[in-house]
Amino acid sequence: MIEVKNLSKQFKAPTEEKGLFGFKKKPFWAVKELNFKIKKGTVASILGPNGCGKTTTLRMIAGMLTPSKGTAFVDSVDVRKDKQTVKSKIGYMTNNTALYDRLNVIETIKFFAELNQLSEEVYMPRAEKLFTQLDMNKYLLKRVADLSTGMKQ
Structure with a gap:
């Protein structure tokens, strides 16, 4: 609440x-x-x-x-x-994604997880489950620069 x-x-x-x-x-x-x-x-x-x-x-x-x-x-x-x-x-998403264009998606997830002091044992299962549910595994190795704004969000 x-x-x-x-x-x-x-x-x-x-x-x-x-x-x-x-x-x-x-x-x-x-x-x-x-x-x-x-x-x-x-x-x-x-x-x-x-x-x-x-x-x-x-x-x-x-x-x-x-x-x-x-x-x-x-x-x-x-x-x-x-x-x-x-x-x-809480999650907060603006229209400015502030992501690093040179990183791929999995590197970006790792970067922000570590920034928030989450261990790989915590964030990787969550990321794998979410990407599988959303049918987005094909994007994990794509560079952020190559994603649409909607995909970045």
Whole structure:
């Protein structure tokens, strides 16, 4: 379950007014006092116009951005107190894949597994099962640069 309680994020944006060291900055709320619950197994989406705080909200829930106020819980784990555990429980995919084009798919899986301190005994069976279920074994030795955006995601 994901629970969001009074989740808020404040940024400082440059104004047109110049100060001694460049433009003065004025605080603004990208997200202010957001509350919701999403039960486990529920498919949900966040909709809204550009600049309304969708990405900021998701980045806070995923532990990639620290809230200014409030918090979010992923399976009862507080994102403010234990970002690493939250990151291990949630997947976050942007349209920018940030993958290394020169690596093949299996090298990419190994790289990110090791980055997240997963042993080969843990990640390889998971990867093999997933690639078999998705009928994607033929892509394991392909370079990331040769994959479509959808395949990269």
